[in-house]
Amino acid sequence: MPLVDGLNQPVKAGPKEFEGLHLVPVPDEEKPAEALKWLDYYRKERRSLVMAMESCVKCGLCAEHCHTYLGTKDPNNIPAGRADLMRKVYKRYFTVQGKLFGKLVGAEEISMRTLEEWFSYYYQCTECRRCGHVCPFGIDTCEVTMIGRQILYNIGMIPKLHAATDVAILRTGNHMALTPSGIVDTLDFLSDEIEEERGFRIEFPVDKPNSDILYVPSSADFFLNPDTLKGAAEFFEYIGANWTISTRITEAGNFGYLSDQTRVQRELVNRVWEEVARLGVKKVVWGECGHGWRAAKMYIPTMSDYPTRMRVPITHILDEVAAYIKAGKLKLNPKNNFRAQGLPVTLHDPCNYARACGLVENLRVDLYASVTEVREMNPNREKTFCCGGGSGVLFDDPEMYQLRIKFSQKKADMIRATGAKVLCAPCSICKAQFHAMIPEHKLDVKLYGLIDLVGAALDFKGHRQV
Amino acid sequence: MKYFLVQILPYFTVALFLGGIVWRIWRWMIARIVHNITLSPFPSNWVAAILWILWQMVFFWNVLKFDPWLWVGAWPMHVALFSILGGHVLGIYTLGTQFHLLFPWLITEAQSEHASEFLGTFFGIIFFVALVYLLVRRLTLTRMKVLSSTSDYLHLLLLLAISGVGNYMRLVEGAGVTYAEARTFLAGLFTFNPQPFPDNWFFFTHFLLVQLLMIVFPFSKLMHSFGIMWERWIVNRPYKEAPLGLPGVKLRLD
Numbered sequence A: 001m002p003l004v005d006g007l008n009q010p011v012k013a014g015p016k017e018f019e020g021l022h023l024v025p026v027p028d029e030e031k032p033a034e035a036l037k038w039l040d041y042y043r044k045e046r047r048s049l050v051m052a053m054e055s056c057v058k059c060g061l062c063a064e065h066c067h068t069y070l071g072t073k074d075p076n077n078i079p080a081g082r083a084d085l086m087r088k089v090y091k092r093y094f095t096v097q098g099k100l101f102g103k104l105v106g107a108e109e110i111s112m113r114t115l116e117e118w119f120s121y122y123y124q125c126t127e128c129r130r131c132g133h134v135c136p137f138g139i140d141t142c143e144v145t146m147i148g149r150q151i152l153y154n155i156g157m158i159p160k161l162h163a164a165t166d167v168a169i170l171r172t173g174n175h176m177a178l179t180p181s182g183i184v185d186t187l188d189f190l191s192d193e194i195e196e197e198r199g200f201r202i203e204f205p206v207d208k209p210n211s212d213i214l215y216v217p218s219s220a221d222f223f224l225n226p227d228t229l230k231g232a233a234e235f236f237e238y239i240g241a242n243w244t245i246s247t248r249i250t251e252a253g254n255f256g257y258l259s260d261q262t263r264v265q266r267e268l269v270n271r272v273w274e275e276v277a278r279l280g281v282k283k284v285v286w287g288e289c290g291h292g293w294r295a296a297k298m299y300i301p302t303m304s305d306y307p308t309r310m311r312v313p314i315t316h317i318l319d320e321v322a323a324y325i326k327a328g329k330l331k332l333n334p335k336n337n338f339r340a341q342g343l344p345v346t347l348h349d350p351c352n353y354a355r356a357c358g359l360v361e362n363l364r365v366d367l368y369a370s371v372t373e374v375r376e377m378n379p380n381r382e383k384t385f386c387c388g389g390g391s392g393v394l395f396d397d398p399e400m401y402q403l404r405i406k407f408s409q410k411k412a413d414m415i416r417a418t419g420a421k422v423l424c425a426p427c428s429i430c431k432a433q434f435h436a437m438i439p440e441h442k443l444d445v446k447l448y449g450l451i452d453l454v455g456a457a458l459d460f461k462g463h464r465q466v
Numbered sequence B: 001m002k003y004f005l006v007q008i009l010p011y012f013t014v015a016l017f018l019g020g021i022v023w024r025i026w027r028w029m030i031a032r033i034v035h036n037i038t039l040s041p042f043p044s045n046w047v048a049a050i051l052w053i054l055w056q057m058v059f060f061w062n063v064l065k066f067d068p069w070l071w072v073g074a075w076p077m078h079v080a081l082f083s084i085l086g087g088h089v090l091g092i093y094t095l096g097t098q099f100h101l102l103f104p105w106l107i108t109e110a111q112s113e114h115a116s117e118f119l120g121t122f123f124g125i126i127f128f129v130a131l132v133y134l135l136v137r138r139l140t141l142t143r144m145k146v147l148s149s150t151s152d153y154l155h156l157l158l159l160l161a162i163s164g165v166g167n168y169m170r171l172v173e174g175a176g177v178t179y180a181e182a183r184t185f186l187a188g189l190f191t192f193n194p195q196p197f198p199d200n201w202f203f204f205t206h207f208l209l210v211q212l213l214m215i216v217f218p219f220s221k222l223m224h225s226f227g228i229m230w231e232r233w234i235v236n237r238p239y240k241e242a243p244l245g246l247p248g249v250k251l252r253l254d
């Protein structure tokens, strides 16, 4: 249903998904009024929303810094324009100037058309926060997008992709609806592969009681990025960790964070603490996922209802690896890196790491120690551009897919300019996007995560098994 | 009518201006900062965070870094604006002797009056030119045209009108009023002891437009002057990292 009133939209969820989410959608004719009630609620609840609504001066600075506007030249994809879709309604109902002067100050009544626009443009924003980084006031349009999506969710306007993933989260604790037996089978198979590659076997402990470390991988890794799982196992094996993967929280990402923060996001938060208690875990180590790490690092502390004494520290595997490298405890041999194979590597800074999690320098500590040649992209670090797939806009319907290509144009140009042959993207959604976009932009690169490359450089000679 | 506009309305204007600002900020404060959504690299503590916010406010750092062509107009416009505001308060209160009062051993009263005169003219012109630049930018760039509503142009036009009349009074011999005349009248307002309004239509227009600006201010995007602090308080705050090092491993960090 890609085009609604001339708007690009992903396919919407239907009765089947609503049932799985225990959600009663609001009838169409009541949607605008209901959305308005939610907007009134969130403006009194989230200061980040009020400030975004009330402090923009329309200076236009953010326009040329958003990859979605650069790729489409659609005014509604200017961060301030995207926020305006909500701001015009906000002004009309919740400000003096909007009530008195209406159109003159850009205020407008809410209608079904407004909501269709929200649905279109809040699912074209990849929540990459580049606008927040560049705006003189720090206005973070990502916050507007999140509230916009939440309101749409509450009234029953959800992309089928997100709704189906949310249903899978509630049912299985991961995005891909992996079952415990499926998880064990895949990991067993990966152990076989490691044995072929290295000549010795590394096991993936699953649901092992009394584990010290709970590793939370991205479920997409089971299908798309097996090397990321293998790399993590190689690292844990190397340091002799008592670690495990839980079948109840096999998800480093969090689609709830991207569509419904009130219930679905919380489901994954609670599963972490349940599994920590069940398996006697002392530390949780997060796998590669940009938005997922943000959801874990920045949201779990304030979102979880679990008492503090039941919580344990949560860190990222790439931070832990960097600490080991800095302490000189890992023997890494870049020349023998059988994944990078001596080719020049470029690093894609996932926006969520760079602008929301402070994970920038440690990525470099890990990468520079593991491969022979790194070619930095420009711009990089906090100024990185999004891959164009962020916040789960990985839609396959033709119009939205075309947009994904446009959104990734900027990134593709940057990758090409480095001349690198390996693209390191330490984020699950970035990887999913790049798997599809590398052929679309005819890029000549192989795709890996970062722990994949670290694992492949680990020198096991004289260490433990070899 | 004129009596109402110059002797009575100002009290309502000031009440609306101050009350409006407090009311707007109160509305911001109702809502909570629910999660720590600071932008990284994180400031290491609150002092660093506040210094960063001040740095942004004083230099418009992000504008300079990410859109230098905007900065060329935006920063001089604001610097001139604040200089003019300061100049109005000090110049009228001290009748142009503010620099003498500050550095009596260095600057004579006459020199101070000259400096006040010169700076006023200088910033007045910068302010006007920068506003014209910003208006032209808004009228010509595609992204600005699609983003702007009528009110965005009107704000610029209002400021242009105020500064246009102000500059006219300064630059045209005999068109304006003296510091002393203005001070007598304003002192009357402040002490609730009405004094005659200077007989000058330019001054009347200037005075009225400023009142309009003050009435509009709390109910417009001009509140960004306070908004910047409240917004950055959300996105520029410290974050405490969890300690690294893994439990129960054979190869330990330390």
Ligand code: HEM
Residues within 6 Å of the ligand: A057, A058, A059, A136, A137, B056, B057, B058, B060, B063, B070, B073, B074, B075, B078, B081, B134, B135, B138, B152, B155, B156, B159, B222, B224, B225, B226, B228
């Ligand atoms: C601490 C105080 C203030 C700060 C940090 C600040 C900062 C900024 C910034 C960063 C911009 C965006 C760049 C631009 O478009 O020029 C801006 C725009 C603007 N500011 Fe301020 N501002 C402050 C106070 C004021 C005040 C008191 C006024 C007027 C009474 C004002 C009037 C404007 C106007 C009219 C614009 C829009 C310019 C345009 O249309 O392009 N500002 N301000």
Ligand code: SF4
Residues within 6 Å of the ligand: A055, A056, A057, A058, A059, A060, A061, A062, A063, A079, A080, A134, A135, A136, A137, A138, A139
């Ligand atoms: S940079 Fe900030 S203030 Fe300027 S238009 Fe964009 S959101 Fe508004």
Ligand code: SF4
Residues within 6 Å of the ligand: A065, A066, A067, A068, A077, A078, A079, A082, A124, A125, A126, A127, A128, A129, A130, A131, A132, A141, A142, A145
């Ligand atoms: S978060 Fe990213 S995609 Fe969304 S408006 Fe801001 S810059 Fe654009």
Ligand code: SF4
Residues within 6 Å of the ligand: A126, A127, A128, A290, A291, A349, A350, A351, A352, A353, A385, A386, A387, A388, A389, A390, A391, A427, A429, A430, A433
């Ligand atoms: S998908 Fe990757 S690049 Fe895009 S927003 Fe997420 S972390 Fe950023």
